[in-house]
Amino acid sequence: MTSPVDSSMTPQARAYETMRTQGLRFTSQRKTITEVAFGNREHFSAESLLARSRRRNPKVSRATVYRTLAFLVRAGLLRQVDLGQSSPLYDPNFAEHPRHGHFVCVDCRKIIEFHDHCLDVRESIVTKDHGFSPRRVSLQIEATCDALREKGTCPQSTRAVRPRPKK
Amino acid sequence: MTSPVDSSMTPQARAYETMRTQGLRFTSQRKTITEVAFGNREHFSAESLLARSRRRNPKVSRATVYRTLAFLVRAGLLRQVDLGQSSPLYDPNFAEHPRHGHFVCVDCRKIIEFHDHCLDVRESIVTKDHGFSPRRVSLQIEATCDALREKGTCPQSTRAVRPRPKK
DNA sequence: GTACCTGCAAATGTTTTGCAGTACG
DNA sequence: CGTACTGCAAAACATTTGCAGGTAC
Numbered sequence A, B: 001m002t003s004p005v006d007s008s009m010t011p012q013a014r015a016y017e018t019m020r021t022q023g024l025r026f027t028s029q030r031k032t033i034t035e036v037a038f039g040n041r042e043h044f045s046a047e048s049l050l051a052r053s054r055r056r057n058p059k060v061s062r063a064t065v066y067r068t069l070a071f072l073v074r075a076g077l078l079r080q081v082d083l084g085q086s087s088p089l090y091d092p093n094f095a096e097h098p099r100h101g102h103f104v105c106v107d108c109r110k111i112i113e114f115h116d117h118c119l120d121v122r123e124s125i126v127t128k129d130h131g132f133s134p135r136r137v138s139l140q141i142e143a144t145c146d147a148l149r150e151k152g153t154c155p156q157s158t159r160a161v162r163p164r165p166k167k
Numbered sequence C: 001g002t003a004c005c006t007g008c009a010a011a012t013g014t015t016t017t018g019c020a021g022t023a024c025g
Numbered sequence D: 001c002g003t004a005c006t007g008c009a010a011a012a013c014a015t016t017t018g019c020a021g022g023t024a025c
Helices: A011-021 A028-037 A046-056 A062-074 A117-129 A146-151 B011-021 B028-037 B046-056 B062-074 B117-129 B146-151
Strands: A079-081 A089-091 A101-105 A111-114 A132-145 B079-081 B089-091 B101-105 B111-114 B132-145
Touching (some): A028 A046, A028 A062, A046 A062, A062 A089, A117 A132, A117 B132, A132 A146, A132 B117, B011 B028, B028 B046, B046 B062, B062 B089, B117 B132, B132 B146
Antiparallel strands (some): A079 A089, A101 A111, A132 B132, B079 B089, B101 B111
16 A cells, blocks of 8 residues: 655655654664665565665664565555566566566566556556456566567666656 | 467367377376366466365375476466465466456455457557567456445456457 | 564475385386 | 386475564654
8 A cells, every 4th residue: 555655755765754654663774675675776586685785784684674575565665576586576666657567588587667558548448347446457578579589689688677658 | 388289179188188299107196186277267276286186186295286287387288377375376277368367356356367359469569669579478457346345245256257258 | 761673593385306116108 | 117207205495473682762
């Protein structure tokens, strides 16, 4: 559930604000974990979040990482996405782009985010047709990169790309 | 990868045929597990598949269930779907309806399958626009059941429904 | 000062694996 | 008959939890 926190703020600021609002304590561990989680746009695993957090603040424990991840997901700031890895990833771009889907490149395993308004509309229509009201949509497309197959290099392969603006 | 086995056969027959083609042995355990997996259209967990298989054939072990599940997924006959449960489910309808998505009712947790050709088309276009060729699409929509909210009962709630025919 | 939070380590739950014995073809 | 397959139990993981001590407020 999204809390009633100003959505124009950065996810990191919203996390702090939500803690304050709910009377949760602002510990150095929570600060570090939140900073690292929203420090860039990459998707990350719990384990890599722990490793990166510990580099900044050795006091961070695995248990606190899991507890903070659960909080951030509950707060609607982070989304757990399952892209076929052994453990789920967390998507820090969810709060700012709640409707994007993911391409997973079958060749290089890179994750590319995308958004398409027509898909949103059609998904909503189909859902209504079946007597439901949509709450959360999760679309993953495993795909091969055309440029990679033709030229042997994958132009997208550097890192996750920001979703295109809505048309 | 789908093997070069006649796709007009039932998934169960295709499983046996694939075993034969690959020179794998046709054991009573594999027979039981395959029968149970494709015995109805419900999605199931590894653990429930084990329980149901053992009811028919006490010789079935947990290890063999996991090994056979991996084989059936590799053969393209079963699909692992992650619908937010603690462990993944397996979808026996995948071979016959490879393009369907899933509604997950937020209220009753029931899983309803659906298919929409317009979505297929739009997904394909979006993927191509980004320089990819789609291989596998996975669409889950968490939703609330309108009838449930209005009348207190969920008409869909009996069991997974077969996808609608393409329009 | 006192909840609330944390780290630790043990518990949990799921899936995988090594190995000695079994049975399919 | 040989080799692939199986069951068992242990191992390997990922995640959660109980509890004693620490700390934000």
